Amino acid sequence: MPETIARRKTKSRSLFILAGVIFVGFCVVNLKLILDLEKSQVGVGIIGSSGNDNNVVPKSPFSGNTDTIININLASIQDNSTDNSSNNNNNNDLVLEYFREAVGVELDDESIERLPTWSQIESLIGDKPVLLGLERCNDFRNDVPPLRRMLGSSGMFNSGTNLVTRLMKENCVIPERYEKYGPRGTKEEYGIRWQCPWGKHTPVNEKYNHTTPKNEDINKDDCLPVVTIRNPYDWMQSMCRHPYTAKWSMHERRVRGNICPHLVYTDSKKDKLLPVELKAKLAEQWMEFGSLAHLWNEWYAQYWRYANFPYLIVRFEDLIFRQYDTTKIICDCAGGAVNSKSAFKYIVDSAKQGPGHGKKEERTGMIDAWIKYGKPKEVKAGFSDLDWKASLDFLSRELMGKMGYRYPPSE
Numbered sequence: 001m002p003e004t005i006a007r008r009k010t011k012s013r014s015l016f017i018l019a020g021v022i023f024v025g026f027c028v029v030n031l032k033l034i035l036d037l038e039k040s041q042v043g044v045g046i047i048g049s050s051g052n053d054n055n056v057v058p059k060s061p062f063s064g065n066t067d068t069i070i071n072i073n074l075a076s077i078q079d080n081s082t083d084n085s086s087n088n089n090n091n092n093d094l095v096l097e098y099f100r101e102a103v104g105v106e107l108d109d110e111s112i113e114r115l116p117t118w119s120q121i122e123s124l125i126g127d128k129p130v131l132l133g134l135e136r137c138n139d140f141r142n143d144v145p146p147l148r149r150m151l152g153s154s155g156m157f158n159s160g161t162n163l164v165t166r167l168m169k170e171n172c173v174i175p176e177r178y179e180k181y182g183p184r185g186t187k188e189e190y191g192i193r194w195q196c197p198w199g200k201h202t203p204v205n206e207k208y209n210h211t212t213p214k215n216e217d218i219n220k221d222d223c224l225p226v227v228t229i230r231n232p233y234d235w236m237q238s239m240c241r242h243p244y245t246a247k248w249s250m251h252e253r254r255v256r257g258n259i260c261p262h263l264v265y266t267d268s269k270k271d272k273l274l275p276v277e278l279k280a281k282l283a284e285q286w287m288e289f290g291s292l293a294h295l296w297n298e299w300y301a302q303y304w305r306y307a308n309f310p311y312l313i314v315r316f317e318d319l320i321f322r323q324y325d326t327t328k329i330i331c332d333c334a335g336g337a338v339n340s341k342s343a344f345k346y347i348v349d350s351a352k353q354g355p356g357h358g359k360k361e362e363r364t365g366m367i368d369a370w371i372k373y374g375k376p377k378e379v380k381a382g383f384s385d386l387d388w389k390a391s392l393d394f395l396s397r398e399l400m401g402k403m404g405y406r407y408p409p410s411e
Contacts (some may be wrong), residue, residue: 095116229314
């Protein structure tokens with residue numbers, strides 16, 4: 001009897017081991033099938049590439065291994081449908097997939113109805129991010145040692161400086177700085193600053209004359225300014241709502257209510273426009289400009305026309321609609337390592353936090369921004385005939401062209 005029991009135990013043990021082997025084999029086969037399926041749908045990239053072949057990237061939370069990047073680049077998804085209604089439905093599906101798969105947000109019916117299609121978005125901003133200054137990225141990496149490299153935001157009011165800062169702080173590090181300061185380091189120690197030492201709204205011709213508090217010991221050339229810019233028609237409307245330190249008249253005695261953007265006085269003639277001059281407190285001093293449009297022209301011209309050092313100018317619109325792609329380009333420029341798409345932290349709520357940015361309920365989150373900025377512009381941007389004429393005369397056509405900005409319809 002004991003011998004029979006022993007045989008049964010041995011047999012049971014053998015059956016258990018066999019079942020275990022079969023189960024492990026089953027798991028391996030299924031895992032291979034899943035990986036094969038993923039490979040057919042995603043691209044593979046090396047996380048932590050700095051864009052510089054000579055720059056060896058050490059391990060960091062975002063680099064040092066090969067990772068699978070989820071491919072949710074809407075522009076790269078082919079639509080073979082020829083029916084217009086099918087095209088619209090498919091384009092809308094791409095936007096919904098983006099929010100569901102990339103951002104992790106399920107949309108309600110009202111938001112789905114109001115969201116633009118991807119074709120509408122591309123008709124406004126083109127099919128890829130637009131940045132100025134990429135040709136100087138190598139100069140920055142070669143001139144500034146990794147342990148001194150920093151990125152900081154710069155830009156006019158209402159241009160997206162807070163958004164680009166949050167995207168960078170959540171998703172980018174300078175790997176060598178991470179190695180030095182370890183996992184408990186601050187974002188600033190990892191090379192991502194709230195602003196460059198001269199101040200994010202400071203005109204860059206004041207770079208070496210103005211220093212923000214507690215930045216006196218920082219070498220200003222170690223900071224790569226990430227300069228945000230926004231379609232001037234949307235920007236001027238935002239400035240009317242939240243002008244910050246900019247001051248100009250938005251009233252006239254014979255006109256009821258506010259006039260926005262009030263580039264010229266209403267008694268102007270079409271052949272003789274009378275600009276509404278503006279002053280803004282920048283770098284602790286009042287500066288004068290010909291109009292709100294002139295402020296946009298002149299502030300950014302200090303970078304793209306006159307700066308003789310590395311910088312990046314990045315569109316607010318790309319930070320809204322292409323958060324991953326645009327953040328990666330910026331981070332790569334400085335030799336940084338960026339989160340993979342599968343681990344990327346999207347900014348869904350309003351990037352503007354704390355006092356000084358208007359009422360909380362008036363701040364724009366990601367979904368509202370897609371709805372607001374993804375649809376065609378109003379005729380003449382909703383401006384009066386005189387302001388529309390002035391905008392065509394005043395705004396820099398060269399800068400509009402460089403940034404890929406299109407004028408609103410005139411009729």
